[in-house]
Amino acid sequence: MDMIKLTTAWGVDMDVLFVQNEAWWYQWDKAAAQVKALVKPLIHSAHSVTASGARERGVSEAHTRFVKEQPGTANQAVRLFKAWVKCGLAERGLLRSSKLPSVALELIVLNAFVEESCESSGGFSRSLLLRTFLRALDTASRLDEPGGGPVVMLDAGALGYRREEGERFRACWGAEGPFIIHPIDPTCNVARALNNGRQDWDWSTLAREARELRHCIRNRSLRELLLDSTLGRGLNPYFANELLSQGIATGVMWAVVVVVVVALMRAFETHAATL
Numbered sequence: 001m002d003m004i005k006l007t008t009a010w011g012v013d014m015d016v017l018f019v020q021n022e023a024w025w026y027q028w029d030k031a032a033a034q035v036k037a038l039v040k041p042l043i044h045s046a047h048s049v050t051a052s053g054a055r056e057r058g059v060s061e062a063h064t065r066f067v068k069e070q071p072g073t074a075n076q077a078v079r080l081f082k083a084w085v086k087c088g089l090a091e092r093g094l095l096r097s098s099k100l101p102s103v104a105l106e107l108i109v110l111n112a113f114v115e116e117s118c119e120s121s122g123g124f125s126r127s128l129l130l131r132t133f134l135r136a137l138d139t140a141s142r143l144d145e146p147g148g149g150p151v152v153m154l155d156a157g158a159l160g161y162r163r164e165e166g167e168r169f170r171a172c173w174g175a176e177g178p179f180i181i182h183p184i185d186p187t188c189n190v191a192r193a194l195n196n197g198r199q200d201w202d203w204s205t206l207a208r209e210a211r212e213l214r215h216c217i218r219n220r221s222l223r224e225l226l227l228d229s230t231l232g233r234g235l236n237p238y239f240a241n242e243l244l245s246q247g248i249a250t251g252v253m254w255a256v257v258v259v260v261v262v263a264l265m266r267a268f269e270t271h272a273a274t275l
Contacts, residue, residue: 030061031059031061031062031065031159032062032158032159034058034059034061034062035059035062035159035184038055038058038059038185039055039059039161039184039185039186042169042186042187043161043165043168046165046168046169047168047171049169049172049187050172050187051172051173051185051187051188051189052187052188055185055187055188056182056185056188059182059184059185062156062159062184063103063182063183063184065159066156066157066159066160066183066184067106067110070110070113071113073113073128073129073132074109074110074113074132076129077109077112077113077129077132077133077136078105078106078109078110080129080133081105081108081109081133081136081137082102082105082106083234083235084213084230084231084234084235085100085105085206086099086234087233087234087235088209088229088230088231088233088234088235089205089206089209089230089234091234092230092233092234094205094209094230095202095205095206096202096205097200097201097202099201100201100202100203100206101190101191101193101201103182103190104178104180104190104191104201107152107154107180107181107183107190108136108139108140108152108180109132109133109136110154111136111139111152111153111154112132112133112135112136112138112139113128113132114154114155115135116128116131116132116135134217137210137213137214138210138214139152140206140207140210141207141210141211141214142207143177143178143191143203143204143206143207143210144178144203144204144207144208145177145207147177148176148177148178148179149177149178149179149207150179151167151179151181152178152179152180152181153166153181153183153186154181154183155183156183156184159183159184160183160184161186165186166181166186168186169181169186169187172186172187172188172189173187173189173192174189174192176192177191177203178191178192178203179191191203209230212229212230213229213230213231216228216229216231
């Protein structure tokens with residue numbers, strides 16, 4: 001059991017989530033201790049285990065450490081991709097679900113960053129940022145393919161597992177894709193919620209919108225990309241919020257927004273052939 005429902009004396013319904021805690025107070029590296037106790041034994045018994053929300057939450061500290069250790073360019077690409085999904089799609093009512101799981105979006109982009117870094121010839125960080133976004137967009141465009149599309153699986157080093165080890169847990173991921181696998185717990189497909197009554201996430205619309213944006217980058221003018229695409233419409237309010245939070249005057253703010261977005265759009269056109 002991963003969760004119980006409680007009702008308070010004031011009539012408020014609450015979901016109480018369980019977390020597996022195997023680390024002792026004297027263990028200074030609790031993230032590693034949790035992984036050693038909860039995940040490492042699974043590698044030798046993949047045929048007899050199932051996904052567990054309590055176990056996934058138990059290794060959340062290790063997952064947080066993994067994400068924080070990523071390079072700055074990777075984290076910038078994550079923010080850009082999330083800005084497109086949140087401001088360009090979700091807040092404009094284009095997704096059937098109100099949002100998509102943040103951790104799944106992060107892993108799509110981080111996987112793209114790893115692949116682009118392996119193929120990089122040592123270009124500028126901005127080039128790597130944009131190529132990472134484009135590769136993440138390509139992955140997203142395939143999430144509704146028959147069979148579930150590409151399996152997104154990252155190597156988290158000592159806290160994680162090798163890909164061939166992770167593949168042993170396919171039976172835990174569910175019959176339908178997408179398949180975006182937790183980098184610490186290989187039983188957990190973060191693209192699919194466990195049975196807790198939550199609405200299914202709208203991956204098919206994300207895939208369709210990713211294909212449309214990819215077509216726009218390839219075939220339309222800079223003006224159309226900036227003003228009419230989900231990326232252009234999403235980035236403007238995103239950068240506005242970013243700059244307002246820093247106290248920049250409105251007139252200057254929008255000048256900066258235009259410069260930044262135009263620079264991004266031009267860079268996208270430069271790299272469109274990589275899609």
